[in-house]
Amino acid sequence: MTHRNAFLTPRGRSMLARLVLEDGWSLRRVAERFQCSPATVKKWVDRYRDGGEAAMDDHSSRPRHCPHQTPTHTERRITKVRFIRRWGPHRIAHHLHVARSTVEAVLRRYRMPKLSHLDQATGLPVRRTPAHRYEHDAPGDLVHVDIKKLGRIPDGGGHRKLGRAAGRRNRSGVGYSYLHHAVDDHSRLAYSEILCDEKKETASGFWSRANDFFAAHHITVTRVLTDNGSCYRSKAFADALGSTIAHKRTRPYRPQTNGKVERFNRTLAAEWAYADTYLSDEARSSTYQAWLHDYNHHRPHTGIGGKSPIERVGVHNVPGNYI
Numbered sequence: 001m002t003h004r005n006a007f008l009t010p011r012g013r014s015m016l017a018r019l020v021l022e023d024g025w026s027l028r029r030v031a032e033r034f035q036c037s038p039a040t041v042k043k044w045v046d047r048y049r050d051g052g053e054a055a056m057d058d059h060s061s062r063p064r065h066c067p068h069q070t071p072t073h074t075e076r077r078i079t080k081v082r083f084i085r086r087w088g089p090h091r092i093a094h095h096l097h098v099a100r101s102t103v104e105a106v107l108r109r110y111r112m113p114k115l116s117h118l119d120q121a122t123g124l125p126v127r128r129t130p131a132h133r134y135e136h137d138a139p140g141d142l143v144h145v146d147i148k149k150l151g152r153i154p155d156g157g158g159h160r161k162l163g164r165a166a167g168r169r170n171r172s173g174v175g176y177s178y179l180h181h182a183v184d185d186h187s188r189l190a191y192s193e194i195l196c197d198e199k200k201e202t203a204s205g206f207w208s209r210a211n212d213f214f215a216a217h218h219i220t221v222t223r224v225l226t227d228n229g230s231c232y233r234s235k236a237f238a239d240a241l242g243s244t245i246a247h248k249r250t251r252p253y254r255p256q257t258n259g260k261v262e263r264f265n266r267t268l269a270a271e272w273a274y275a276d277t278y279l280s281d282e283a284r285s286s287t288y289q290a291w292l293h294d295y296n297h298h299r300p301h302t303g304i305g306g307k308s309p310i311e312r313v314g315v316h317n318v319p320g321n322y323i
Contacts, residue, residue, distance in 0.1 A: 007034045008044075010056040016041060017048030017056075070102055078106045086115060086270065094300045133259075135186060135303075139313055140219040142185040142248075144261035145207065145226045147198050150177045150273060152281040177281070178202075179268070182210035183261045184219065187312035188301050190264055192292055194285055200234035207240045217313055221245055225258055263303075267295070 006012070016034055019025040020041065027038040027045070034041070047055040074096070081092050089107065093100040136142045151158070152175050178198045182191045191213040195202050207224075214221055223246045226232040232249070241247055250257040272291040278284040300306045 008036065008040070010053075013044045013056040014048065014053055017045045020045045021049065070098075070106060074098065075106050075110070078103055079110050079112060082107060082112055085275070088115060088302070090300060090302050090306060094306075137186065139184050139187045139189065139217075140214065140221045142223045142225055143210075143214070143221050144181075144183045144185060144258050144264075145210075145224055145232070146181050146258060146261040146265070147203070147229065147231075148179040148181065148265045148268065149198075150179055151175075152177055153278050153284055155280050157277060157279050177285070180206040180210075181261050181264055182207070182214075183264050184214065184309070184313075185225075185260055187219075187309045188260065188264075188304060189214070189217065189219070189296055189309040189313055190292065192288075194288060198229065198231055200231045200236045203229075203231035204234070204236040204240035207237065211240075211245075219313065223248060225250065227255070227258060228252060 008016070012034065016030055019030050019033070020027065025033075027041045030041045031038045044056070077096055078092055078098075081087060081095060085091075087095070089100050089103040092098075093103045096103075154174060178195050180193050180195055180198075180203065183189070191210040193206055193209070195206065211221055222244070224241060225248045227250050231237060232247075238247065255262050268291075272288065273284070296309045298308055300308060301312075304312045
């Protein structure tokens with residue numbers, strides 16, 4: 001934008017051109033008068049001669065051709081993944097093997113709405129205050145444990161993908177599955193199972209297997225954080241924890257305290273539970289362990305610097321070789 005007191009505003013450029021074209025001044029004399037170069041004077045005189053007053057405005061500095069611009073097919077892939085998956089730039093960049101800055105530039109160029117704006121439009125809860133984030137120093141210092149109640153898919157498909165009318169026709173297989181999770185606070189390494197209920201015997205048995213999973217990765221669990229569910233208040237769960245693991249509970253109605261596993265639930269819903277069209281609950285359940293393996297071994301996490309949980313645990317602690 002031109003300074004308000006500059007000589008070469010659109011009005012000044014018109015005066016400059018008329019001095020040459022109408023009054024016969026030389027280019028050098030006009031350049032001295034307006035404190036610019038003769039080449040600048042000639043540029044504005046030529047523009048005035050061709051376009052008159054309308055040509056005195058600034059032209060766009062955008063190049064007509066940019067040989068290094070992202071190819072069109074790559075831009076379409078970026079916008080397609082954003083529209084279908086509703087992923088952030090870091091996830092899209094990792095998935096398509098392009099730079100995050102490239103993804104951000106394409107999203108701006110196509111004026112794709114921010115994810116927070118999409119959440120507001122769909123009525124999903126939006127955080128209005130900054131989150132108080134915490135992270136323990138080493139794997140095993142704290143493990144978040146929780147249960148996700150997930151509606152089963154009727155045979156033939158559910159209403160989320162096929163519509164309400166189809167959901168009413170397919171009533172077989174209704175009910176809920178209970179996904180029991182254990183997520184390490186430091187590394188985000190997750191152990192999870194799809195079980196039939198949330199009783200104390202089921203929760204205690206799950207924790208025993210989860211503890212074995214962390215032990216196999218050379219992680220010694222010293223503290224567990226759960227909500228105040230009845231299964232976690234039971235003696236059976238306390239016996240499963242043993243005397244070496246401290247049991248901490250969240251404050252009532254404060255799921256933010258257990259935020260690592262709550263974020264895992266959100267990722268699970270967006271990237272597995274409702275990401276594809278499943279025609280039965282068994283079809284969806286059969287893909288869960290493969291998705292969980294990808295989550296632990298390949299998926300980048302912005303909260304841990306773009307690493308996967310296995311990388312955060314440390315290569316020297318990982319038993320065996322992983323694909």
